[in-house]
Amino acid sequence: xxxxTLSSPSLNRLFFLxxxxxxxxxxxxxxxxxxxxxxxxxNHLLGARxxxxxxxxxxxxKEIRKARAEAVVDEKLTALRxxxxxxxxxxxxxxxxxxxxxxxxxxxxxxITDDSNENVLSxxxxxxxxxxxxxxxxxxxxxTAVVTKDKAxxxxxxxxxxxxxxxxxxxxxxxxxxxxxxxxxxxxVADVLASGGRVGIDPFLFSADAAxxxxxxxxxxxxxxxxxxNVNLVxxxxxxxxxxxxxxxxxxxxxxxxxxDVASKLLSLRNAIMDAGASxxxxxxxxxIAWVLNLRGSDVPHSPVMYSYLIVEVDQAQLFVDxxxxxxxxxxxxxxxxxELRPYDSILQEIDSLAxxxxxxxxxxxxxxxxxxxxxxxxxxKYSSKPESKEKFTDVSSTKPSGIYMQSPISWSKAIKNDAExxxxxxxxxxxxxxxxxxxxxxxxxxxxxxxxxxxxxxxRLLEFRSVQDGFMDTSFDTISGSxxxxxxxxxxxxxESCSRVDPQKLFLxxxxxxxxxxxxxxxxxxxxxxxxxxxxxxxxxxxxGHIALDQAVFPEGTPGFVLDGFARSSLxxxxxxxxxxxxxxxxxxxxxxxxxxxxxFRYGNMTPIQSGMIVSNEPGxxxxxxxxxxxxxxxxxxxxxxxxxxxxxxxxxxxxxxxFPIQTKMVDVSLLSHAEIDWLNSYHAEVxxxxxxxxEGPTQQWLWNNTRPLAKP
Numbered sequence: 001x002x003x004x005t006l007s008s009p010s011l012n013r014l015f016f017l018x019x020x021x022x023x024x025x026x027x028x029x030x031x032x033x034x035x036x037x038x039x040x041x042x043n044h045l046l047g048a049r050x051x052x053x054x055x056x057x058x059x060x061x062k063e064i065r066k067a068r069a070e071a072v073v074d075e076k077l078t079a080l081r082x083x084x085x086x087x088x089x090x091x092x093x094x095x096x097x098x099x100x101x102x103x104x105x106x107x108x109x110x111x112i113t114d115d116s117n118e119n120v121l122s123x124x125x126x127x128x129x130x131x132x133x134x135x136x137x138x139x140x141x142x143x144t145a146v147v148t149k150d151k152a153x154x155x156x157x158x159x160x161x162x163x164x165x166x167x168x169x170x171x172x173x174x175x176x177x178x179x180x181x182x183x184x185x186x187x188x189v190a191d192v193l194a195s196g197g198r199v200g201i202d203p204f205l206f207s208a209d210a211a212x213x214x215x216x217x218x219x220x221x222x223x224x225x226x227x228x229x230n231v232n233l234v235x236x237x238x239x240x241x242x243x244x245x246x247x248x249x250x251x252x253x254x255x256x257x258x259x260x261d262v263a264s265k266l267l268s269l270r271n272a273i274m275d276a277g278a279s280x281x282x283x284x285x286x287x288x289i290a291w292v293l294n295l296r297g298s299d300v301p302h303s304p305v306m307y308s309y310l311i312v313e314v315d316q317a318q319l320f321v322d323x324x325x326x327x328x329x330x331x332x333x334x335x336x337x338x339x340e341l342r343p344y345d346s347i348l349q350e351i352d353s354l355a356x357x358x359x360x361x362x363x364x365x366x367x368x369x370x371x372x373x374x375x376x377x378x379x380x381x382k383y384s385s386k387p388e389s390k391e392k393f394t395d396v397s398s399t400k401p402s403g404i405y406m407q408s409p410i411s412w413s414k415a416i417k418n419d420a421e422x423x424x425x426x427x428x429x430x431x432x433x434x435x436x437x438x439x440x441x442x443x444x445x446x447x448x449x450x451x452x453x454x455x456x457x458x459x460x461r462l463l464e465f466r467s468v469q470d471g472f473m474d475t476s477f478d479t480i481s482g483s484x485x486x487x488x489x490x491x492x493x494x495x496x497e498s499c500s501r502v503d504p505q506k507l508f509l510x511x512x513x514x515x516x517x518x519x520x521x522x523x524x525x526x527x528x529x530x531x532x533x534x535x536x537x538x539x540x541x542x543x544x545x546g547h548i549a550l551d552q553a554v555f556p557e558g559t560p561g562f563v564l565d566g567f568a569r570s571s572l573x574x575x576x577x578x579x580x581x582x583x584x585x586x587x588x589x590x591x592x593x594x595x596x597x598x599x600x601x602f603r604y605g606n607m608t609p610i611q612s613g614m615i616v617s618n619e620p621g622x623x624x625x626x627x628x629x630x631x632x633x634x635x636x637x638x639x640x641x642x643x644x645x646x647x648x649x650x651x652x653x654x655x656x657x658x659x660x661f662p663i664q665t666k667m668v669d670v671s672l673l674s675h676a677e678i679d680w681l682n683s684y685h686a687e688v689x690x691x692x693x694x695x696x697e698g699p700t701q702q703w704l705w706n707n708t709r710p711l712a713k714p
Contacts, residue, residue, distance in 0.1 A: 001477050001491075001511060001522055001585070001593060001617070001633075068510050074171040076135055077152055079237040084149060084200075089227055091200035093189050095214075096136075096145040102127035102284050102307065103367050124301045124477070126245040128179065131205075131234040134242075138167045140491060144185050147193055155185050157386040158580030159490040161623065186217035195222045203227040203539035206207055207367035210371040229371060248298035250306050250325050252333050257518045257590060260293045262337040266293050266412075270314055272409040278362035279312040280354055281408070282347075285367050287592045288410040293319070293339070295330065296590070298424040302477050303592045304515055311348045315360070316340065320347045350376045354484045355379030355401040364408040376403060401473045414588070416613035419588035420465050424639060425615065428519030428590075429658045430634070433688070434695040435465040435514075436523070436661050443502075443704035447529045453496035455481040458510070466514050476513035476520050476593035483508050487526070487629030490581060490621075504529040507536055507628040513593055522593050524619055524633035527664045538575075545571035547632045548680050550583065550600070550655075554641045556656045557651040561600040561616075569602070569618040577622055584616040585634055612653055613677030614638045634659035660688045662707035670714055682710040 012531035046609070074680055082093050140160035146153050155175040156164050158334065164174050175182050183191070189199060199218055203211065215225040235242065255261055266605075267294065273281050283289055286305035290296055297306025308321040317339045326334075326341065334341065342350065350371055352363055353603040356379065380401045439462045446453055459479040464473055484506035486499075494500075502508060508529065517521075526540065548567035548694045553567050561584065568583040575628045584600030587593055600616055610616070619633035634657055641654035662685060670678065685708035693704055 001480075001515065001524075001619075013039050018186065026572050045555050048692055072169050072171055074169060074364070076172055076237060080135065080147055080233055081149055083233040088230070089200065089233070090198060091228075091229065092197040093148040095144060095185065095189070096132045096234055097205050098125075098132050098141065098143055099205050100125045100367055101371075102286050103207055126246050126300055126307070127420050128245050129462050131232065131238075134238055135234050136168060136172060137166050139169075139493070140164060140175075144341055146189050149191070151192060153185070153188060161301060162489045163491070168592070186218075190218045190221040190223055193223055197221075197223040198226050199223055200226045200228050200233070202232045202328055203229060203251045203371040204369050205232075206370050208363075208370040210369055211370035212365075227370070227374065233636055245322075246299040246307070247322070247324060250295055250297045250321075250330050253290070253294045253590065254298045254517075255294065256549055257416035257420060257424045262292070262294050262333075262580060265294075266312065266317065266337065268413070269312055269409065273312070273362055274314060276362055276404055276409075278404045280311060280358045280359045281362040282351065282354075282368065282372060283310040283312070283408060283410065284369065285408065286533070287409070287588055287595060288408060288414060289319075290591060291414045291588075292410060293334070293337070297325070298324075298474075302475055302515065304473065304590065305592070308344065311354070313349060318342050318350065320350070345644050347372065349617065351375045352379045356383050358383075358401050360402055360404060362404045362406065367408065372405070376401075383559065386606070399490070402546070403684075407597070411595075413526065414591075415586055415595065415598055416584075416611060417589050417615060417637075418613075422613075423659055424518030425589055425635075425637070428514075429521055429660065430467065430518035430695065431469045431516065432521040432523070433659070433661045433692045435462075435469050437692060437696055437704050438700050439465045440527075440707075441700045444529065444703070447504050450504075454496075455483055455486065455502060456496050457500040458496060458502055459512075462510075462512060469514075469516070471517035472514060473517060474515040476515050476522060477510050480509065480511035480524075482629060484512075484628060485626045488623040488625050488627060490623060490629070502529075507532065507630065509629045509631060509635065511631060514671065515590065515593075519590055519637060519710060520588055520593050521659070522587060522617055522633065522635060523661060524607065524621075525663065525696040526630045526632065526667065528667060532667055534635070534669075536628060536630075537669040538668055538672065539624075540575070541669040541672045542571040542577065542633055543620050543622050543630050544577065544663065544681075545673070545677060546583075547618055547634070548677050550618045550620070551636065552654075552680065553635070554643065554652050554654045555610070556647075557611070557653055559653070560604075560607045561598055561610055562602065562606065563605045564600050564610065565602045568600070568618070572620070572622060579621045579623060581621070583620055584618055584636075587615045587617060589615070610638055612638050612640055612651075613657065616655075618655070632663060657684070657687070660691050662688055662704070664707070665709075665711055668711065670711055673711075675713055678711050685710065 080094065083089060084094065103273060119424050132143055132145050134189040136145045136154050138154055140156055140163050142160065143154055143156040150480045152171055153173040153365055154164065154168060154658060155177045157177050161176055168174055201211065219223060241628065245566055260480055280340050286300065286307065289308050289310045290305045295306065296304040298304060299307045306325060311318045317340050320342045321333060322344050323341055348371065352375060361376055365373060384400050402528065422640070440488055442461065443458060459481040463475060478493045480492050481491060482501045483500050484494050487507055487509035488499055507526055509524065509526045511524040513520065528536065549567040549570060551562060553564055555564065565583050568579060582599055582601035586595040596615050598610055598616060599606050615637055618636050619631055621629065621631035623629040636655040637658055638653055639656050641652045643652045646652065663681065689704060689708040693701055696704055
């Protein structure tokens with residue numbers, strides 16, 4: 001999958017905490033980073049303009065698809081606008097983001113303006129929370145819809161321009177975020193409304209930072225931001241057709257895969273809370289909750305997490321979750337860790353109670369929704385103005401409640417894998433490679449027999465091969481199976497009613513991954529089933545050169561990901577080519593396929609240093625609209641590099657491969673490769689054979705042998 005990156009001006013603050021516990025290897029992972037280091041969701045409301053050259057300006061879908069000459073009556077938009085004038089609402093515009101209450105987006109973020117979703121906010125949400133997709137018909141992961149009384153516009157990034165063109169009807173204007181001349185959503189809504197307009201949002205769906213920036217942006221034109229706490233207007237018109245909330249059972253993530261027990265993680269977290277001067281922390285990021293508690297769920301497609309909130313105080317902890325998902329084994333697991341169960345929808349009451357008890361609450365405004373933070377702020381004002389209560393609820397009850405705003409300490413700790421997590425990732429990748437070998441051997445045979453396979457047929461068959469592997473749980477995102485022109489749609493999802501046949505005469509791009517009990521995989525390969533053109537081979541080879549350059553990079557500790565991004569683009573740049581997405585995203589260990597805070601991206605807002613123990617993807621690409629797409633992706637583990645010198649005493653880092661699967665050599669123009677690059681490819685294929693062949697036999701093993709033969713140097 002592909003990545004994104006964007007910074008937020010309100011995050012221009014730097015926090016460093018020292019800890020008397022920092023000598024512990026595990027506790028060192030809990031150091032705080034600057035908030036600006038977080039990979040944030042692409043902010044179509046306030047995002048910075050992209051200066052990349054382009055002749056595009058904002059055009060409506062009607063202009064793009066001239067065949068649909070007559071405007072349609074969009075019944076959903078009509079019904080939504082009718083809500084604007086209802087009592088307790090009274091708004092002139094409504095903004096519908098992609099996120100749910102935990103800042104999760106609709107699908108994977110992988111390829112885009114780069115880190116758009118990586119802070120990483122998870123890239124999937126349950127169907128019942130896919131409100132932007134419901135109202136607009138656009139199903140891509142990144143996007144923001146803005147509806148006024150007479151206009152409707154949708155912003156998305158370069159990954160999804162083609163998809164949005166197809167899916168939006170003529171009632172919508174497509175805003176190609178980042179292209180010259182395209183306003184941000186906040187600029188647009190501020191301009192189209194008459195002075196004194198009221199812009200409504202669901203405060204559970206916006207981070208506190210995003211809401212504050214939106215408020216400031218529209219205030220410049222004398223508009224007011226209205227928090228609609230008690231109603232989501234899209235839900236009001238979705239009604240009975242809205243999918244039911246997920247209700248699958250939560251499971252324990254075994255210690256042999258987690259590596260560290262819950263008690264140790266909570267101890268480290270509490271030390272970090274106290275070092276920050278706080279007495280409690282509220283956590284809404286689902287992968288952080290799952291990681292701390294060594295639990296996994298099935299509430300979110302492709303991501304083993306459960307909808308929940310977690311509050312950890314210095315002497316107690318509470319998990320806010322639907323208790324119908326919690327069996328007796330999990331209850332015992334939580335009880336042994338000193339964690340109390342509370343109803344999911346009682347989170348705001350507890351936030352109010354914390355303020356009443358004088359809690360100094362640590363909150364991450366880049367990920368925590370504004371409903372929670374504004375509730376805490378209001379409660380602080382309320383209780384600070386009252387005479388001090390004689391009843392002492394906690395040791396800090398005599399202090400005035402206040403918020404401490406900084407990045408969650410969990411994201412950094414989670415990103416640096418321990419030995420058990422890393423071993424699980426290595427093991428799962430080898431089993432995944434075996435499944436892929438069976439799949440590609442089958443696919444090539446079927447194509448050569450002229451079988452009429454669709455892109456969906458191929459994705460379904462791949463799932464069958466993976467599902468028989470030990471420990472398989474789910475796919476880690478919707479498989480991108482794109483033949484020919486569909487491969488140029490960076491986050492293409494084939495649908496049975498509209499997908500293409502796999503054409504033997506065209507390039508085929510397959511981006512896929514799996515969730516195993518011990519690890520998470522994500523791999524992309526591009527192949528041709530007959531003879532590629534010289535243009536296709538040159539583009540493929542230059543993408544491969546970028547992949548090799550990043551794989552071989554050695555860099556000083558503390559280097560942020562954007563410094564490395566140019567390694568992967570340099571060969572394409574030499575002939576004036578590029579790609580519209582980041583080069584690498586973080587990956588969870590048996591968790592979300594996209595995680596932060598690290599990324600490798602051309603956007604320099606994410607200053608998170610790439611550190612030993614992190615896992616990142618390496619996935620440069622190239623895409624010619626309406627023609628073909630190319631991407632080559634492996635996952636890499638960051639480790640210490642051995643260098644003959646250590647300038648200034650610095651530690652240098654490099655990468656270790658986790659993904660072992662052949663790269664199609666007939667796509668390579670050997671004349672473009674240096675001898676060192678040929679050596680890299682041959683060495684890589686030798687490793688693939690050595691590690692994966694013992695898991696195979698018969699024709700599939702022969703297929704692997706045939707596809708790992710060394711290239712001859714010219």
